[in-house]
Amino acid sequence: MPVQERANIQTFLDYLKFEKRYSAHTLLAYTNDLTDFFDFLEIQYGIRELREIQSGIVRSWLASLKDKGLGAVTLNRKISSLKSFFKYQLKTGGVEQSPMGQVISPKKSKRLPVFVKEEEVRELVQTLSGAAEDWKSLNMKMLVAIFYATGMRLSELTGLKETQVDESRGQIKVLGKGNKERVIPVSPELMAAIREYQQLKRKEFEQTGETLLVTEKGKKLYPRYAWALVNQALGEASTLDKKSPHVLRHSFATHLMNHGADLNAVKELLGHSSLAATQVYTHNTIGKLKDIHKKAHPRG
Numbered sequence: 618m619p620v621q622e623r624a625n626i627q628t629f630l631d632y633l634k635f636e637k638r639y640s641a642h643t644l645l646a647y648t649n650d651l652t653d654f655f656d657f658l659e660i661q662y663g664i665r666e667l668r669e670i671q672s673g674i675v676r677s678w679l680a681s682l683k684d685k686g687l688g689a690v691t692l693n694r695k696i697s698s699l700k701s702f703f704k705y706q707l708k709t710g711g712v713e714q715s716p717m718g719q720v721i722s723p724k725k726s727k728r729l730p731v732f733v734k735e736e737e738v739r740e741l742v743q744t745l746s747g748a749a750e751d752w753k754s755l756n757m758k759m760l761v762a763i764f765y766a767t768g769m770r771l772s773e774l775t776g777l778k779e780t781q782v783d784e785s786r787g788q789i790k791v792l793g794k795g796n797k798e799r800v801i802p803v804s805p806e807l808m809a810a811i812r813e814y815q816q817l818k819r820k821e822f823e824q825t826g827e828t829l830l831v832t833e834k835g836k837k838l839y840p841r842y843a844w845a846l847v848n849q850a851l852g853e854a855s856t857l858d859k860k861s862p863h864v865l866r867h868s869f870a871t872h873l874m875n876h877g878a879d880l881n882a883v884k885e886l887l888g889h890s891s892l893a894a895t896q897v898y899t900h901n902t903i904g905k906l907k908d909i910h911k912k913a914h915p916r917g
Contacts, residue, residue: 625667626651629705638796650698654678667712672719675699679720689723696722730867730897731859733851735875738765738868741854752821752833757846759814759830764847764862767791767801768869768887771862775838778827779815784808793888801886870898 630648633639639647657678658664664674679692696717703715733741742765745758763774773791781790788802803811811829818825822835830838844862851860866887873883884895 625706625711626655626702628709629702632705633701640794640796646694647698647701650695651702654695654699657681667706670712670716672716675716675720683723693722696720730871731857731864732868732871733855733857733864735872737855738872741850744854745850753846755814755817756830756832756838756843757850759810760843760847760862761850761865762807762810764865765869766803766807768866769801770794770866770888771840771843773888774862775828775830775840775843777829779829780827782808782811782829784812791888794890797888799885799888867898870895874898 626648629651630644633647634644654675658670658674661677662669662674664670679696682692682695699720700715700717703712703717706712707715742762745754745761760774763769767774767789769777769791770793773793776792777789781792783790787805787808788800791799791801793799815829818831818835822831825831825835826837828837830843832838832842847862847865848860851857851864857864870883870887873886874880880892880895880899883898884892887895889895
């Protein structure tokens with residue numbers, strides 16, 4: 618990749634890091650997308666100047682990626698990366714016109730979220746509550762309870778600090794994507810379980826750091842450890858093919874919607890930036906309404 622293009626990318630990445638405060642994971646995705654794109658330009662077209670890039674060239678890159686088997690979700694992410702990059706270039710005078718204006722994002726196939734049935738969650742929570750004999754099983758209990766009660770993402774829960782738990786107000790402050798903070802109310806029962814966990818943790822370990830949940834060695838809970846425990850718990854409680862923390866997040870949202878929760882409220886609880894991401898959880902609500910209609914309507 619030519620030096621000028623590397624400088625253009627790095628300046629843009631610095632803007633995302635220091636001004637937009639994007640996460641390291643997001644910055645890596647942008648870096649990979651832009652590097653791949655500019656490598657393609659140099660190899661296929663010999664392009665070295667931003668002003669030479671046209672929409673047809675962008676579409677040819679996307680077509681080459683599609684031929685390699687990349688799906689709509691990945692392609693849309695790459696398109697989003699390019700749109701952000703050229704929007705920044707317009708703003709800073711790098712280009713006079715963005716080549717992304719005529720690039721159409723492919724439609725994503727709608728996949729219904731996988732969730733655990735309410736009765737299965739209740740049975741799982743009850744089983745775990747009575748089986749917390751060691752630190753590993755206690756962590757399993759806490760992970761399942763908090764994931765299902767709050768709808769947190771895996772990264773949000775493993776990074777959760779004790780200071781984010783406000784027992785007096787019965788709520789937890791969560792730091793989500795883009796460093797956006799949201800407040801999630803929790804039940805007195807869960808708050809009591811968290812308090813008990815903290816007390817046991819202080820008895821068990823001399824130093825545990827700031828994070829709420831820790832491993833058997835008193836170290837910060839890491840994503841792979843948490844994922845494995847949730848996977849094990851769901852494997853024993855359900856017949857689902859997918860058994861990850863995100864399934865409990867889906868279950869949290871789906872069950873809220875089934876009990877009449879406002880869509881905007883669920884959006885805020887999940888930390889979604891738009892309603893479109895939350896609307897997928899109305900899928901089971903429609904089925905629930907049909908069932909209610911069939912049972913209650915005289916001619917149902």
